[in-house]
Each structure stands twice: as structure tokens, then as C-alpha cells.
Amino acid sequence: MSEPVSTGLSATAPAVxxxxxxxxxxxxxxxxxxxxxxxxxxxxxxxxxxxxxxxxDYLSVGNLVxxxxxxxxxxxxxxxxxxxxITAGIDLSVAATAALSGSVMGVTYAHMGLPAPVAIGxxxxxxxxxxxxxxxxxxxxxxxxxxxxxxSLTAVRGVALVVTDGLPVPDFSQAVEGRRxxxxxxxxxxxxxxxxxxxxxxxxxxxxxxxxxxxxxxxxRSIVAVGGNREAAHVSGINVNRTKVAVYALSGLFAxxxxxxxxxxxxxxxxxxxxxxxxxxIAAVVIGGTALFGGEGRISGTVVGVFIMGVLANGLNILGxxxxxxxxxxxxxxxxxxxxxxxxxxxxxRR
Amino acid sequence: xxxxxxxDIRKSYPGVRALAGIDLTVEAGEVRALLGQNGAGKSTxxxxxxxxxxxxxGSMRISGEPVPFGSPARAREHGIGIVFQELSLxxxxxxxxxxxxxxxxxxxxxxxxxxxxxxxxxxLERVGLQLDPHTRTDRLGPAERQLVEIAKALSAECKVLLxxxxxxxxxxxxxxxxxxxxxxxxxxxxxxxxxSHRLPEVLEVCDRVTVLRDGEHVGDLEMGEAxxxxxxxxxxxxxxxxxxxxxxxxxxxxxxVIRATGLGNPPRLQPVDLEIHAGEVVAVFGLVGAGRTRLAxxxxxxxxATVGTLELSGRPVRFTSPQQAIEAKVGYVxxxxxxxxxxxxxxxxxxxxxxxxxxxxALLFDRRGERRLxxxxxxxxxxxxxxVDRAVGTLSGGNQQKVVLARWLCxxxxxxxxxxxxxxxxxxxxxxxxxxxxxxxxxxAAVLYLTxxxxxxxxxxxxxxxxxxxxxxxxxxxxxSEDEIMAAAGGVHV
Numbered sequence: 062m063s064e065p066v067s068t069g070l071s072a073t074a075p076a077v078x079x080x081x082x083x084x085x086x087x088x089x090x091x092x093x094x095x096x097x098x099x100x101x102x103x104x105x106x107x108x109x110x111x112x113x114x115x116x117x118d119y120l121s122v123g124n125l126v127x128x129x130x131x132x133x134x135x136x137x138x139x140x141x142x143x144x145x146x147i148t149a150g151i152d153l154s155v156a157a158t159a160a161l162s163g164s165v166m167g168v169t170y171a172h173m174g175l176p177a178p179v180a181i182g183x184x185x186x187x188x189x190x191x192x193x194x195x196x197x198x199x200x201x202x203x204x205x206x207x208x209x210x211x212x213s214l215t216a217v218r219g220v221a222l223v224v225t226d227g228l229p230v231p232d233f234s235q236a237v238e239g240r241r242x243x244x245x246x247x248x249x250x251x252x253x254x255x256x257x258x259x260x261x262x263x264x265x266x267x268x269x270x271x272x273x274x275x276x277x278x279x280x281x282r283s284i285v286a287v288g289g290n291r292e293a294a295h296v297s298g299i300n301v302n303r304t305k306v307a308v309y310a311l312s313g314l315f316a317x318x319x320x321x322x323x324x325x326x327x328x329x330x331x332x333x334x335x336x337x338x339x340x341x342x343i344a345a346v347v348i349g350g351t352a353l354f355g356g357e358g359r360i361s362g363t364v365v366g367v368f369i370m371g372v373l374a375n376g377l378n379i380l381g382x383x384x385x386x387x388x389x390x391x392x393x394x395x396x397x398x399x400x401x402x403x404x405x406x407x408x409x410x411r412r
Numbered sequence: 413x414x415x416x417x418x419x420d421i422r423k424s425y426p427g428v429r430a431l432a433g434i435d436l437t438v439e440a441g442e443v444r445a446l447l448g449q450n451g452a453g454k455s456t457x458x459x460x461x462x463x464x465x466x467x468x469x470g471s472m473r474i475s476g477e478p479v480p481f482g483s484p485a486r487a488r489e490h491g492i493g494i495v496f497q498e499l500s501l502x503x504x505x506x507x508x509x510x511x512x513x514x515x516x517x518x519x520x521x522x523x524x525x526x527x528x529x530x531x532x533x534x535x536l537e538r539v540g541l542q543l544d545p546h547t548r549t550d551r552l553g554p555a556e557r558q559l560v561e562i563a564k565a566l567s568a569e570c571k572v573l574l575x576x577x578x579x580x581x582x583x584x585x586x587x588x589x590x591x592x593x594x595x596x597x598x599x600x601x602x603x604x605x606x607x608s609h610r611l612p613e614v615l616e617v618c619d620r621v622t623v624l625r626d627g628e629h630v631g632d633l634e635m636g637e638a639x640x641x642x643x644x645x646x647x648x649x650x651x652x653x654x655x656x657x658x659x660x661x662x663x664x665x666x667x668x669v670i671r672a673t674g675l676g677n678p679p680r681l682q683p684v685d686l687e688i689h690a691g692e693v694v695a696v697f698g699l700v701g702a703g704r705t706r707l708a709x710x711x712x713x714x715x716x717a718t719v720g721t722l723e724l725s726g727r728p729v730r731f732t733s734p735q736q737a738i739e740a741k742v743g744y745v746x747x748x749x750x751x752x753x754x755x756x757x758x759x760x761x762x763x764x765x766x767x768x769x770x771x772x773x774a775l776l777f778d779r780r781g782e783r784r785l786x787x788x789x790x791x792x793x794x795x796x797x798x799x800v801d802r803a804v805g806t807l808s809g810g811n812q813q814k815v816v817l818a819r820w821l822c823x824x825x826x827x828x829x830x831x832x833x834x835x836x837x838x839x840x841x842x843x844x845x846x847x848x849x850x851x852x853x854x855x856x857a858a859v860l861y862l863t864x865x866x867x868x869x870x871x872x873x874x875x876x877x878x879x880x881x882x883x884x885x886x887x888x889x890x891x892x893s894e895d896e897i898m899a900a901a902g903g904v905h906v
């Protein structure tokens with residue numbers, strides 16, 4: 062090879078034909094905008110097709126609606142989790158917070174006899190307060206996110222146990238006659254509208270709110286910037302601490318909505334409900350292509366991530382796979398999905 | 413047969429050509445200096461030899477035997493040892509264990525710590541370190557740690573030792589001791605590849621010099637045939653053509669934009685008096701560790717000022733966070749480009765990052781306005797990107813730095829703090845950034861340009877302040893000679 066050695070700045074690549082450049086530009090933009098979601102969607106489609114082949118009953122509107130109904134709770138929590146993870150944080154306390162909010166709502170309504178709006182307000186407020194405290198501890202005491210929320214994961218369950226006396230709500234001896242769950246909540250959690258459960262509508266509304274915050278507001282820009290490069294956000298005048306507090310408060314708020322919906326579905330609340338669900342939300346977010354180290358993620362990805370988990374559990378159920386094996390498969394799938402995603406990203410980066 | 417032989421090593425990063433076909437042969441027992449400015453390609457070449465980076469093309473042989481690229485383990489097996497600037501010792505374990513890291517003496521899977529430390533003793537001796545191998549590593553000073561690093565390389569039977577700026581954190585006597593060790597090692601047949609930009613020590617310790625400039629091999633010199641001036645000329649080459657005699661476009665009639673009176677944070681930053689007029693560029697020259705960056709960060713509210721006052725356009729201000737500085741129309745470009753940008757965000761998003769409040773309301777961000785502003789500054793600053801939506805991390809260094817500058821044009825900053833903004837930027841882009849700085853000043857901005865490159869300081873500054881050991885020690889007109897300024901900075905001229 063006796064290519065003449067170029068000097069100075071002329072070391073740029075030889076001219077690429079315009080249309081090829083445009084094509085590669087388009088490909089890059091697709092990759093940059095929705096690559097992660099694309100990969101997850103592909104896996105979702107493969108799963109659905111595979112289950113439909115094995116079990117003809119699988120692919121029915123009824124079954125898909127059923128999956129969504131069951132996983133609406135996880136989705137609502139996962140919306141907040143997505144925002145948190147994009148800032149390079151993590152919220153391990155979402156499930157505990159949901160249990161607390163459901164319990165607070167149940168106790169204030171059924172035991173204390175307060176009006177439904179007050180009980181719902183108290184539920185929302187409790188979730189918001191947990192999120193706010195998480196955010197403040199992380200930013201003011203400079204304790205890593207995972208430690209703070211690991212602490213509140215346990216402590217918040219404790220608060221919920223105190224609130225409920227460790228008993229399911231409503232409890233016979235304490236309940237006001239005829240009261241269980243506030244009507245609006247029970248209605249949204251259990252009724253349908255034209256064949257679509259209201260709880261799916263609620264989850265969808267949460268997704269829209271999360272998407273709006275992330276893509277249409279100044280806070281959303283700050284969230285992406287803080288997760289993408291905290292230092293750069295700081296020198297650009299973005300209030301990093303306020304952004305983090307806001308995100309945890311939002312996560313707490315979404316968790317409280319989820320918790321009340323769950324209580325509605327169970328027609329009862331208790332301090333230990335949804336144990337372990339925080340891990341489901343994290344898995345869904347990561348499967349949906351959100352970078353665990355922040356700076357990149359989409360609500361649509363999380364929706365697909367939740368769907369994958371739901372489809373998988375439901376499909377294995379229909380096939381009669383035992384719960385023991387379901388756990389093994391579900392766990393493995395999480396790792397495989399992310400491994401495939403990483404492999405795809407590396408390949409894209411090489412181009 | 414040469415001990416180390418590199419052929420036609422080429423390496424490019426997106427937008428930057430780091431190495432353009434480097435040939436290098438080093439004989440056993442030789443100390444070879446690798447000399448070049450920031451961004452000349454020294455570190456990239458070292459990383460390639462050590463297996464930490466894979467070149468785009470080229471080959472490497474040790475004693476005639478080909479060595480595969482891209483694997484630190486294989487490089488080590490072939491006898492390549494490297495001591496990086498950031499030392500790679502594990503602080504809480506003993507120096508003996510550090511030397512033998514990964515090659516512990518063990519019996520049936522059980523590490524025999526005592527035997528391991530004993531085995532390390534011979535290597536510690538070879539580098540002249542008279543310490544018990546059982547000593548905890550975090551008790552050692554930087555010079556001793558450096559020697560432990562070298563002992564570690566030797567324990568892996570290294571034949572070629574790479575030293576990257578080994579004296580950066582050493583005092584003079586410590587450096588001298590290191591040179592003695594290097595001589596001992598070469599007498600034992602080890603070849604040393606020595607990266608530095610301190611010319612006197614290169615002249616003292618090295619046998620031959622290889623000069624790199626902008627990724628190209630511009631020549632080898634025998635030590636006898638070169639003096640400092642010659643080496644400096646080779647290193648800098650024609651790249652300093654931008655240093656044309658300063659045109660005194662500035663007439664000190666403009667309003668005072670920024671006035672600092674006794675501003676500081678002793679003892680780290682001694683009180684500084686500073687006055688910059690609209691349209692003026694004040695250059696601050698200081699060697700590494702002189703306190704330049706601290707001054708820049710203090711003026712921008714990134715570090716607190718514990719004494720003194722600051723006025724902007726006659727109004728007293730006190731910055732405890734960058735937000736306040738930005739509101740007061742101050743802009744800041746830090747020395748670490750990576751710390752200023754969000755790589756995965758688009759060019760437009762990065763440009764408006766400090767102007768979010770101007771775009772729409774809190775509840776509805778104006779994305780169209782964002783792209784419009786982005787496009788405007790991409791055109792104005794001639795930022796080379798296929799689109800404003802491209803992730804900024806994919807741009808070349810020079811264009812990334814222009815994006816950071818655009819951010820402050822976008823906020824309408826009247827006072828710009830530029831801390832070594834062209835470090836690691838290729839020559840052409842450098843000139844563009846310089847032209848931009850001049851244009852900004854011509855447009856009425858006050859500019860504080862901090863740098864460790866004297867030529868930049870002289871080329872850009874209407875006035876030149878010299879910093880040393882955390883204080884401003886002298887002021888010069890840009891026409892002063894380099895020697896004068898260098899003497900004030902208390903450093904060795906590169």
C-alpha cells in the first residue's frame with residue numbers, strides 16, 4: 062500500500078457518495094432514537110409468536126387484555142422507575158411505597174372513616190413524601206441512591222406495618238361499617254370500559270404523564286442531562302439536586318397510584334403486598350432498553366419491557382410450566398435480553 | 413535484531429487522526445524518549461504497545477516475534493511492562509503483594525502471602541527500594557509507589573518498560589533516583605520507552621528521541637545532536653504558525669465587565685486582582701498545578717471564594733453555584749471537554765443546555781426553538797456535524813469544543829472563562845477556536861483565557877498574567893519574550 066501520506070487536516074475519510082451517507086445517517090438516527098425499543102419489540106414479537114404456535118389459545122384479545130390487567134400495577138411503578146434510572150439513580154423502595162400508600166388509603170377510609178377524596182389524597186401524599194425523603198437523603202447527605210432506597214425499602218414496609226397494625230385492611234374490629242376501598246379506586250381497579258379494564262387506562266395515563274415529563278418539559282431535559290453527564294449538567298446551570306429530588310418524588314407519586322390500584326384490585330390493602338415487585342420494575346425498565354447507568358431511556362421501552370415480562374409469565378402458565386421453572390426461565394430471560402441488547406449496541410458502535 | 417519493532421501503526425478516532433503510520437524500533441538496553449505536545453499521539457502509541465488500544469493497522473514484534481494487539485495480557489506475556497500516569501496499585505495491600513499481583517505464590521489454590529512477599533523482595537531490590545515487602549502500599553509516597561510499579565513490571569519479566577510521564581508527581585531528588593534505577597535496568601538489558609514533555613530530563617536520561625507531532629513521526633535524534641531548542645522546534649514544528657504577531661485590535665476604552673478584588677480561597681488560591689474590559693482578552697499562563705483551573709472555577713462559582721469581592725459590569729455579585737454565574741452572563745469552558753458535554757444528547761440539546769429557561773415554559777419545552785437555536789450556532793460557528801440531531805459524542809474534539817462555546821453564545825454571556833479549551837484538539841480546529849475567541853472579544857465580550865501553553869497565551873492575550881503556586885505573580889504585555897515570562901512562571905520552558 063503506497064497511499065500518499067496526507068498532511069494536517071486532510072486526513073478525513075474519502076468522500077462518501079451522498080445517498081450512502083444519507084442512508085447511514087438515517088440508520089444512525091434510528092439507532093440513536095429507538096434502537097433499544099426496537100430490540101425489545103423484536104423479542105416481544107418472537108415470544109408471542111412462539112407461544113401462539115405452541116398453544117393455539119394464546120393469541121386472543123382476551124388473553125392479552127388479561128396480561129395487561131395483571132401487569133398494569135408493575136407498569137405504573139415502572140414509569141417512575143424509568144425516570145429515576147435515566148438520572149443514573151435507582152429506586153428500590155417503589156413496591157414498599159406502593160404498599161404504604163395502599164395501606165394509608167385503606168386505613169384512612171375504612172378505619173378512620175374519612176371521605177374518599179381525603180383517603181386518596183392521603184395515599185398520594187404518603188408516596189410523594191417517601192419519594193421526597195429519598196431524594197433529599199440522596200442529595201443532602203450524599204448517600205448513594207441504592208443505599209438510601211435500600212434503607213427505605215425496609216423502613217417504609219415498617220411504617221406500613223405500623224399504620225396497619227400488621228393486619229389486612231379493612232380489619233373487622235376497626236372498620237367503619239361497610240367500608241373497604243374508596244369507590245373511585247375500586248371502580249378504576251376492577252371495572253371495564255368497552256372491554257378495556259379501567260386499570261389499563263390508568264396505567265396508560267401514567268405512561269403519558271411520564272412520557273410528557275421526559276420529552277416535553279424542561280425537567281425532562283434536565284433528567285437526561287443529569288444522567289448523561291452530571292458534571293456537564295452542573296456547569297450548564299442545571300440544578301442537579303433539585304432534578305434528582307423531583308424524580309424521586311415523581312417515582313413515589315407513581316408508586317402511590319400503583320399501590321392504591323393494587324389495593325382496589327385486591328379489595329383490601331396490607332403492608333406486605335407487592336413484596337419484591339421493585340425488582341420487576343427494574344427488570345422491565347432495563348429490558349426496555351433504558352441504560353442502567355443513566356442518560357438514555359424511553360417510556361415506550363418500559364411499556365414493552367413490562368409486556369415482555371407479562372407475556373412470558375402468562376405463556377409459561379398456559380403451557381403449564383411449574384412456578385419453579387417459571388422463575389428460572391424469567392430470570393434467565395432478563396439477562397439474555399440485556400445481553401442481546403449490549404451485543405447489538407456494540408455492533409452499532411463499531412459501524 | 414531490534415528488541416521492539418513497530419511498523420506502520422495507524423489509529424483514528426471519530427474525526428481525529430491519532431496516529432498516521434508510525435514506525436519505531438528500540439534496541440535492548442536503550443532509553444528512548446517519546447516526545448510530543450498534548451495530542452501528538454504519545455499516549456495512544458503507548459496504549460497500543462501495552463495492548464490497551466487496538467490500532468487500525470500495523471504490526472508489532474518483540475525480538476522478531478509478532479505480538480498481537482489489543483490484549484494487555486498477551487503484551488505482558490511478551491515482556492511489555494507499562495507504568496501509567498495513574499498508578500495501578502491497590503492501596504490497602506502490601507507492596508509485595510502488589511508486585512506479585514495475579515502471580516501469587518500459592519499451594520493448592522491457597523495464597524502463601526509470606527512466600528509471595530519474599531518473592532517480591534528481589535524485584536523491589538532491583539529498583540533500589542529498601543522497604544519491607546510487607547509494608548502497606550498506602551503508606552508510600554508517590555515516588556516510592558512509582559518504583560513499586562516498576563518492580564511489578566519487572567516481576568512479569570518485562571523486556572520493554574513503558575514509562576508515561578513518570579516524573580509528573582516527583583520532586584527533583586526523587587526524579588534523580590528514578591533515573592538511576594532506569595540506568596540500572598538498561599544495564600541489565602531492559603529497553604525503556606520514556607514519554608515526557610520535560611525536555612531537560614529527556615536530555616539527561618535518554619539515549620535517543622523520537623518526536624511525534626499530530627500523529628506523525630517527525631524524526632529521530634541521537635542525544636548528542638540535539639539541545640532543548642532543537643527538540644522544542646521539532647515538537648512544535650509549523651503548528652505554531654498561528655502565532656502571528658499579535659494585532660492590537662483592542663483599545664482599552666471599553667467598560668470594565670469584570671472586576672475581582674482580592675478574590676481567592678487561601679491557601680489554595682491566593683487573593684487575585686483582575687479587571688477585564690469589554691473586548692479584551694486576558695490570558696493567564698501557568699504550568700500544571702499553578703492554580704489556573706482553581707481561579708477559573710472560583711470565578712464561575714464552582715468553588716467558593718472565601719475572601720474578596722467580584723463585580724460584573726459594576727454590580728457586586730457572589731457566586732455559590734454555576735446557576736448564579738450563568739444568570740449574570742458568565743460562561744465557562746473547562747479544561748476537560750468530556751466534563752462539559754452530555755455525549756449522548758444531540759448537538760442542539762447540548763447547545764441550549766444552559767438556556768433551557770428561555771425555551772418555552774416549565775410545562776412545555778420548546779423543542780422547535782431548540783433545534784432552531786442549535787442550527788443557528790452550528791452555522792455561525794461552522795460546527796461540522798451532519799445534523800443538529802447527531803449525538804455530540806460522535807463529533808471530533810474541536811467541534812465538540814465549539815459546541816461548548818456555542819452554549820455560551822446562546823446564553824449571551826458577556827464574560828467568558830476559557831480554561832485550556834483547545835487541549836487535545838487538532839491543529840486546524842485550534843485555529844478556528846482561536847479565531848472565534850478573537851471574534852467574541854471583538855463583539856464586546858470580556859475573555860479570560862487560561863492555558864499552560866505559552867504560545868497560546870501570547871497569541872491570544874491583550875495582556876498576560878502569570879500564575880504560579882496559587883497566585884498571580886506577574887503581568888506582561890504579549891510582546892514580552894518567552895524567556896521572561898517562563899522565568900516568572902518558575903518553570904522549564906517546553
